[in-house]
Amino acid sequence: MTYLPPTRELRERLDTAQTLSRLFYREEAIVLACGGFVPHTPRLEAKAELGRTAWESALAADALRERVFELRYPARFLDEQSEEIVIGDGTELAGLLARQRDDYRAYLEAADELADGPSTRLVAAALRDKERQVEALAELELADGDPARDGRYFLSSFYWPDVLDPDYPYGEGIALQLRSAVSHLNEVWAVETAGRILRELSPELGWEFTSEAARWLYDETRHMLMGKERLEAWGLPTAKIPLGGYIYEAWQQEDPLYGLGMLGYFETKNIGRKRERARAFEAMGDRTSELDMEFDWADETLHAEYGRRWLRRLLEARGEDPESWPQVLERCEQLVRERVAAATPADLERIRTCADALVRTATERAVRS
Ligand SMILES: [Fe+2]
Ligand SMILES: [Fe+2]
Numbered sequence: 210m211t212y213l214p215p216t217r218e219l220r221e222r223l224d225t226a227q228t229l230s231r232l233f234y235r236e237e238a239i240v241l242a243c244g245g246f247v248p249h250t251p252r253l254e255a256k257a258e259l260g261r262t263a264w265e266s267a268l269a270a271d272a273l274r275e276r277v278f279e280l281r282y283p284a285r286f287l288d289e290q291s292e293e294i295v296i297g298d299g300t301e302l303a304g305l306l307a308r309q310r311d312d313y314r315a316y317l318e319a320a321d322e323l324a325d326g327p328s329t330r331l332v333a334a335a336l337r338d339k340e341r342q343v344e345a346l347a348e349l350e351l352a353d354g355d356p357a358r359d360g361r362y363f364l365s366s367f368y369w370p371d372v373l374d375p376d377y378p379y380g381e382g383i384a385l386q387l388r389s390a391v392s393h394l395n396e397v398w399a400v401e402t403a404g405r406i407l408r409e410l411s412p413e414l415g416w417e418f419t420s421e422a423a424r425w426l427y428d429e430t431r432h433m434l435m436g437k438e439r440l441e442a443w444g445l446p447t448a449k450i451p452l453g454g455y456i457y458e459a460w461q462q463e464d465p466l467y468g469l470g471m472l473g474y475f476e477t478k479n480i481g482r483k484r485e486r487a488r489a490f491e492a493m494g495d496r497t498s499e500l501d502m503e504f505d506w507a508d509e510t511l512h513a514e515y516g517r518r519w520l521r522r523l524l525e526a527r528g529e530d531p532e533s534w535p536q537v538l539e540r541c542e543q544l545v546r547e548r549v550a551a552a553t554p555a556d557l558e559r560i561r562t563c564a565d566a567l568v569r570t571a572t573e574r575a576v577r578s
Pocket of ligand 1: 396399428429432476
């Protein structure tokens with residue numbers, strides 16, 4: 210008997226699922242490594258890049274995972290992880306990013322657009338991100354010590370005097386513009402906290418957490434950069450801008466459960482004031498501060514929900530009462546109070562001098578412009 214011949218070279222459906230599973234596990238490993246490295250890299254730009262890479266990689270991983278489920282329909286499972294992935298330092302991360310980029314390229318070259326169009330589309334998007342990440346993270350500097358602080362700034366755990374001295378005014382006008390930008394910059398504590406809980410709680414909470422925590426981390430890096438860029442645009446000297454992270458320091462020796470509590474609680478505590486601040490900036494004609502505040506507020510609404518849900522799930526996963534979360538938050542508050550109580554009068558004096566000088570410099574510039 211004779212038949213018509215095959216007309217296209219195709220990869221088998223289940224082979225495709227296996228290949229995409231392997232790519233998923235690598236993306237997952239990249240997400241976790243980025244989170245874990247965040248506190249150890251000093252430069253804010255590098256922390257931000259790790260956050261962005263974590264988020265983009267989580268998006269790619271999510272799409273790969275869903276595609277594998279489609280290809281295996283009606284079954285819904287991922288193959289066991291077949292290769293051991295170790296990312297112990299920046300060089301190993303760069304190596305894996307490059308390997309992933311090359312494998313995405315090879316996948317696209319071999320793919321059949323007609324049979325496997327949905328994979329082609331998601332792999333092309335993931336490849337575009339990987340190409341950027343490979344460049345951006347080529348020389349990641351990781352320091353010992355936890356957390357690594359960006360030495361270009363005025364380093365002070367307590368980044369504004371009002372943290373230590375409730376009588377120090379939050380400020381109006383220029384002082385308020387500055388206080389708000391310094392707060393955004395100092396969300397570096399939230400960046401580091403999000404990075405660590407992503408790394409340390411993912412094994413307990415699973416992929417859904419990993420994926421949301423990567424977005425959480427990315428959002429906090431954007432909030433940090435909002436402050437950094439406003440302060441830079443006003444031409445304020447970096448060495449006079451305070452950078453600290455007492456909330457991160459307050460929990461860094463503790464169970465990451467408290468990191469989750471801190472991030473879910475202290476980051477969203479001021480949601481109520483954000484609208485009022487945005488209006489104050491609008492009245493000053495400072496559209497950037499106003500819009501940054503509004504976008505930040507949108508993110509925080511999402512984060513408040515992450516915090517509530519994952520704190521309950523974590524307690525549940527540990528066999529504790531999920532409704533006991535208020536105790537976690539109480540302990541968080543206590544840890545922060547202890548960290549604040551450990552500050553000395555010299556710490557207060559030092560940050561007061563720094564803040565007063567920054568307000569003066571900003572005031573002079575505002576008059577001149
Ligand atoms: Fe934030
Ligand atoms: Fe947040």
